Amino acid sequence: MFIFGGYDGRDGNYFNDLYYFNFDEQRWSQMPSVVEDRPEARTDHIMVLHSSSIYIFGGYNGSSRFNDLCGYDIHAQRWSRLQAVGAVPSRRFGHSGVVHSETNRLIVFGGWDGRDTLNDLYEYSFVTNEWRKMETTGNSPPHRYRHTAVIFGDNMFVFGGVDKTHSRFNDLQRLDLVTNTWSEVCTTGSIPSSRTFHRAVVVDSKMYLLGGYDGTDRLQDLYSIDIGALTPPSLLDICADYVRTNLDAVLETTTFKGVPMDIIDHVIFKRDLEGRLRGKCKLCRPGRCCVYRMQKMESCPQDKQDPTRSNHFGCVCGHSTFHHEVVEESKLYGKKPVGSTSTKVLMLCGSIYKRLFDSTSSTSSTSSLLSSPRSRYSDESSNNEKECLA
Numbered sequence: 001m002f003i004f005g006g007y008d009g010r011d012g013n014y015f016n017d018l019y020y021f022n023f024d025e026q027r028w029s030q031m032p033s034v035v036e037d038r039p040e041a042r043t044d045h046i047m048v049l050h051s052s053s054i055y056i057f058g059g060y061n062g063s064s065r066f067n068d069l070c071g072y073d074i075h076a077q078r079w080s081r082l083q084a085v086g087a088v089p090s091r092r093f094g095h096s097g098v099v100h101s102e103t104n105r106l107i108v109f110g111g112w113d114g115r116d117t118l119n120d121l122y123e124y125s126f127v128t129n130e131w132r133k134m135e136t137t138g139n140s141p142p143h144r145y146r147h148t149a150v151i152f153g154d155n156m157f158v159f160g161g162v163d164k165t166h167s168r169f170n171d172l173q174r175l176d177l178v179t180n181t182w183s184e185v186c187t188t189g190s191i192p193s194s195r196t197f198h199r200a201v202v203v204d205s206k207m208y209l210l211g212g213y214d215g216t217d218r219l220q221d222l223y224s225i226d227i228g229a230l231t232p233p234s235l236l237d238i239c240a241d242y243v244r245t246n247l248d249a250v251l252e253t254t255t256f257k258g259v260p261m262d263i264i265d266h267v268i269f270k271r272d273l274e275g276r277l278r279g280k281c282k283l284c285r286p287g288r289c290c291v292y293r294m295q296k297m298e299s300c301p302q303d304k305q306d307p308t309r310s311n312h313f314g315c316v317c318g319h320s321t322f323h324h325e326v327v328e329e330s331k332l333y334g335k336k337p338v339g340s341t342s343t344k345v346l347m348l349c350g351s352i353y354k355r356l357f358d359s360t361s362s363t364s365s366t367s368s369l370l371s372s373p374r375s376r377y378s379d380e381s382s383n384n385e386k387e388c389l390a
Helices: 235-245 247-251 261-268 301-305 307-311 329-333 353-358 383-389
Strands: 002-007 014-022 027-030 046-050 053-060 065-073 078-081 096-100 105-112 117-125 130-133 148-152 155-159 172-176 181-184 199-203 206-213 218-226 288-292 323-327 344-346
Touching (some): 002 046, 002 053, 046 096, 046 105, 053 105, 096 148, 096 155, 105 148, 105 155, 148 199, 148 206, 155 206, 235 247
Antiparallel strands (some): 014 027, 046 053, 065 078, 096 105, 105 117, 117 130, 148 155, 155 172, 288 323, 323 344
């Protein structure tokens, strides 16, 4: 898990530090970077992960709002300020942002610009480094900020938020990212109260909503809603799973003899719905990675080549809740192996919510190691909220 920036409320401090939390080791680490390259301290920004980089956009530092886009390369451990072209969004904070991986786009919605709450929509292309204002159809949601947005498939879902009159929302809005059409989702059951400062995440086909502020009380309730039909695995996925777990034997069969490895890589070793890397681990060359559920934890071969990397990642090629195995290239290509034999390694970057929702529902305190970040939060009584009243 990565966190950047924030506001401590009591002392009026804004931050521009970047921390990484290793769930397996219960350990905080501050990510190294050149001080001069860091973005300005801020809160109420957005932070997303795309490929091997973290991106932040917008935010507020108590006196100024931002509309800069900055990236942090996890591998190189370096910040850069992206000089994007096109229709750059206005300065804002309290907006939302999601990544549509299939089209390599960052989608930004809403926020507060210092005069009004917003309901405009922008997209940024990671490929062309260009901003574009999106034209939509349907009934656009009311202006808002400090809401949440999640993505599931080709749809972005927006919940909650507040406008400049302090009217809070508990509606669920959907944007079809193929047709750019807005629609309000008709929901039933125990509907969450209107709120801001809540958090939302998608696990499988469910959107989970936690906490927030309803104008009077800080909340700690948890809600879920199914935002997509949970379909059974396809025949392709069933076959691919069998091949992954029986790779050596399968490659010796007549069915797979002569099949180019590029095809096997694409069909068998691919990212799943939660972005887990099932294979093709570039940092663990010269092998390929097959994800297995394992108990034993050993160090990544990369640690031996770069000891400083182990303080932050272990292996920067996958996620934090599984192990993978480096399969010798000789087994896949019939070549003479170069480097280490098969080694179990811990994956320390990626999906953290899988760990949270696979755990029991009981609450327990966690004692983390090394330096943890200072306390920080956003508060409706802070300067950020007072600015909205002006």
